[in-house]
Amino acid sequence: MAIQHKGKSRGESRPPVSQDKLLSLYYTMLLIRRFEEKVHQLFLKGEMSGTIHQYLGQEAIAVGVCANLRKEDWITSTHRPHGHALAKGLSVRSLFCELLGKAEGCCGGKGGSMHLGDPEVGMLPAIAIVGGGLPLAAGLALAFSYQGTDQVAVAFFGEGATGEGAFHEALNLASLKKLPLILVCENNLYAASTPFALGSPVQRVAERACAYGLPGETIEGNDVLSVYQASQRAIKRARGGEGPTLLECLTYRFCGHSRSDPAHYRPKEELEAWKKKDPLLLFQNHLLKQKIATQKELEVTEEKIQEELKEAWAYAQAAPLAPLKSAWEDVYA
Ligand SMILES: Cc1ncc(C[n+]2csc(CCOP(=O)(O)OP(=O)(O)O)c2C)c(N)n1
Structure with missing residues (x-):
C-alpha cells in the first residue's frame, strides 16, 4: 500500500503536511493503540465491568479525519468509540473515569464504553444502535446550515450500518440540502461475524453515494495520510457549502468484535495479511524513511x-464513584 506523502520535513522539499502535524498524528494514533491495549488488559483482570468494542487496527481513520476538525465541529460515533473520542480531544483521564463509572467521567460515569462523548469538544455521546449516529449527524449539519456557521458534522460508522434505513435517509437529506456533513464509513470487512459480501449487494460502500448524488471515495483506511488528505478535501467542500461526501475507509480490526468474541470466523491468513498493513507500522516506517522522526x-x-x-x-482509580442519586439526574423520559 502506497503512502502518499512524499515530502521531507527536515530536508529540501516542502511537505504537504507539516512535521508538527505528522508527529501529532503519530502521537494520537499510538495513544489510541496503547489506550486500547491497556483497556483490554484491565478487562481481562476484571478491573472494569460491562463490555467493550475496541478500535485496535483502525486508528488511522479517527486520527486522520479529526486532525482536520476544529473543536466546534461535531462528530457522532458508534459502539466502538474510544478512538474517535481520543482523536476529537477527550482526555485519557475522562475516558478512564467514564469506564470505571466515576463521577469525573466524560458522561458522569453513567455512559460507559458505548456511550462516551463530550459536547465541550464536539463529540455527541456515542450511539450503540447501528446506524443511529447518521441521522443525528445530518441533524447537526442541518442546524449549522440554518445558523449559517461554517461548522461541519462528521458521522463515523461501520459498513454494517449501510444496510440500515438511517444511512440512506441521512445521505438523501444531506445531499438534498447540501449539508456540511462528512460520512466516514470504516469498512473493517465484518459486521460482528457477518462478512461484508453477505450483507451488501454492492462491492464498495462508496458506490452508494451516486444513488443520492454526492461524491463517494474509497480510500486506504490504514494509511493515515490518505485519510487525512481525503477528509481534508471533503471538509473543505462541506465548509464551502458544496455539500456532503461519503468516504469509505478500508481497514481491519485487530481484535474480536467485542470483549467476548475470539473472531474464529475470520481466516488466520486474512488477519496476518492485514497485520502487515498495521496503520502504526506503516506510519512509523514512513516517518523514519522520510527522516521526519528518528x-x-x-x-x-x-x-x-x-x-x-x-x-x-492512577487518577481514575482514586477518583470517587458517581453517586447513586446521579442515576436520577439528566433523565428525560
Ligand atoms: C440496529 C442494531 N442492530 C443490531 C445491533 C447489534 N450489533 C451491535 S454492533 C453490530 C455490528 C456492527 O457492524 P458495523 O456497523 O460494521 O461496525 P463494526 O462493529 O464493524 O465497527 C451489531 C449487529 C445494534 N446494536 N443495533
Missing part, C-alpha cells in the same frame, strides 16, 4: 504515552 524520537513518544496512561489510570 527511532529515538519515536521511543520518547512511546515513553510519554506510557506516562500519560499511567498517570490517568
